[in-house]
Amino acid sequence: MLQLYDTLTREKLAVSPSEGETLRFYCCGPTVYGPSHIGNFRSFLVQDLFRRVVELGGIKTKHVRNLTDVDDKTIRRSQEEGKSLAEFTNFWGARFHADCNALHILRPHEEPSAVKHIAEQIALIEILMAKEHAYRGADGSVYFSVSSYADYGKLSRLDKRELRLGSSQTAHDADEYEKDSLADFALWKAHKPEDGPNAWDSPWGRGRPGWHLECSAMGMKYLGESFDLHSGGVDLCFPHHENEIAQSEAATGVEFVRHWFHISHLRVEGEKMSKSLGNLYTLADLEEKGWNADEMRYTLLAGHYRQPLNFTFDTMHAAQHALHRLGDFAEKLLQLAGKERLPDYEALLRKAPPEFGVFRPAWEALLDDLNAPEALGQLFKGVKEVETKLKAGQVRAEEAGEILTGLGAIVAAFGWALPAAAGETGGEETPEEIRELAQQRWEAKQAKDWAKADELRDALKEKGWAVKDGTDGYELTSL
RNA sequence: GGCGAGGUAGCCAAGUGGUAAGGCCGGGGUUUGCAAAACCUCUAUCGCGGGUUCGAUUCCCGCCCUCGCCUCCA
Incomplete structure (x- = not known):
């Protein structure tokens, strides 16, 4: 069973469903106001690894991940572009989904949008108002009263005094005087002119929900008042998750979430990601x-999720080679076993947990707080062990099949589609002329006419194409 | 200032009270017409200074440095 570090108790806790057979978990999704960058994707990818490990371990899941489609940024940007909020957020939402598909991130079972759950959010505020955990400020907005909730700060371990004295807070905008306390946060924001047409009716007048509220309202709607696990980037710990806990528990009186799972940030080439450094890479950039x-x-899964990860192009390069090695390794075994491909994720789930065989240590590393680097180390140890036997001709067909199951299971946990071994003939975009030359060279080579083959290769090189031979074919790459 | 994380080979990155996984790069080799790929093999004493211990990279203390959060950033 997976043991996973819990931010609240600071201990590794077993991950298992509290009720029934399904693990119910929520991940804070993207704010759809632009393309997500690799830092965002690190979180979504680690959450994906988490889900795959849970499911491969034989536990069903219900995975909810929201889309934040109403907040300061979405409203401002949509207006700058002269688009309606819906048009704007649909565009970026679609882009997000396309990126996730490209990255083979499993689709959540529910993906609620904040604007489509205004009613649920209002209902939650009404409960908080009735229980006197919320009040109406001088500006017409509704705020949560942090002082009404004794446990406030338990997740991030910031006490109220520190919250007020935070050094980074500039604290002198007009809002300060509209709230009873600086730490109080908005549940409902009264309409302001700059919000344009983006306002909804509520018992407190027209306005829009505060950011923190959507996750509480939608998490509880789809997963129940109390659910198993909640995840997000470390930066969400405070204030976002702290506020979610406060508003949810104040409303229901029961524990909101049993287990908090936070993912560390990414650095890029040893530097912090920022617009000015131009290293906020998107999937399209890469x-x-x-x-x-x-x-x-x-690359994004190669570091431990609780550790900051330094994303570098050297590491991307390392990843490329490592994957090729795994692909070649799989290919050898597939041939030996007389199979076409590795077992896919769906097939593995049908008999989860699978037999990991020599790759058992890699699986165990994943079960121990998703220790991906250790798992990769163990994976390659297993590969080497098998390579040695393979070389000595000591692996029989059925054994190869078993090894493939274990390998396939680890590969499925990481969610890779391994590159096929060399042997492909040119891609579709390759110009006819080039394909022609490559084919001629291949024929010359088959005829052992080395001089002609080399001549043709040089010709290809001049035209900007490299050719690499495999065992029974060749691969063309554009230089 | 408060809370927290971390400093391990050229790069990335695990880990342990008994002299340090793995990947990439680089060197050497096998194989291959050549090239590529693949395979084998070699490369660190763990920020600095003390202490505890038979023994510390791993525990404790001090110092230096880096990074995150401290009101809406994954």
Whole structure:
């Protein structure tokens, strides 16, 4: 069973459903106001790894991940572009889904949108008002009263005094005087002119929900008042998750979430990600540089999730080679076993947990707080062990099949589609002329006419194409 | 200032009270017409200074440095 560190208790806790057979968990999703960058994807990818490990371990899941489609940023940007909020957020939401598909991130079972759950959010505020955990400020907004909730600060371990004295807070905008206390946060924001047409009716007048509220309202709607696990980037710990706990528990009186799972941030080439450094890479940026989704998955999952990860192009390169090795390794075994491909995720789930065989240590590393780096280490140890036997001709067909099951299971946990071994003939975009030359070279080579083959290869090189031979075919790459 | 994380080979990155996984790069080799790929093999004493211990990279203390959060950023 998976043991996972819990931010609240600071201990590793077993991950299992509290009720029934399904693990119910919520992940804070993206704010759809632009393309997500690799830092965002690190979180979604780690959550995906988490889900795969849980499911491969034989536990069903109900996975909810929201789309934040109403907040300051979405409203402002949509107006700057002269689009309606819906048009704007639908566009970026679709882009997010396309990116997730490209990265083989499993689709959540529910993906609620904040604007489509205004009623649920209002209902939650009404409960908080009735229980006197919320009040109406001078500006017409509704605030949560932090002082009414004794446990406030338990997740981030910030006490109220520190919250007030936080050094980074500039604290002198007009809002300060509209709230009873600086730490209080908005549940409902009264309409302001700059919000344009983006306002909804509520018992407190027209306005829009506060950001923190949507996760509480939608989490509880789809997973129940109390559910198993909640995840997000470390930065969400405070104030977002702290506020979610406060408003949810104040409303229901029961524990909101049993287990908090936070993912550390990414650094890029040793530096912090920022717009000014131009290193907020999106999936499209990396694709343009020639990297594929599996390489990104490998790189972004190669560090421990609780540790800041330094994303570098050296690591991407390392990932590319590592994946190729795994692909070649799988290919050898597939041939030996007389099979076409590794077992896929769905097939593995049908008899979860699978037999990991020599890759058992890699699986165990994943079960121990999703220790992906250790798992990768163990994976390659297993590969080497098998390679040695393979070389000595000591692996029989049925054994190869068993090894493939274990390998396939680890590969499925990481969610990769391994590159096929060399042997493909040119891609579709390859110009006819080039394919022609490559084919001629291949024929010359088959005829052992080395001089002609080399000549043709040089010709290809001049035209900007490299050719690499495999065992029974060749691969063309554009230089 | 408060809370927290971390400093391990050229790069990335695990880990342990008994002299340090794995990947990439680089060197050497096997194989291959060549090239590529693949396979084998080699490369660190764990930020600095003390202490505890038979023994510390791993525990304690001090110091230096990096990073995150402290009101809407995954």
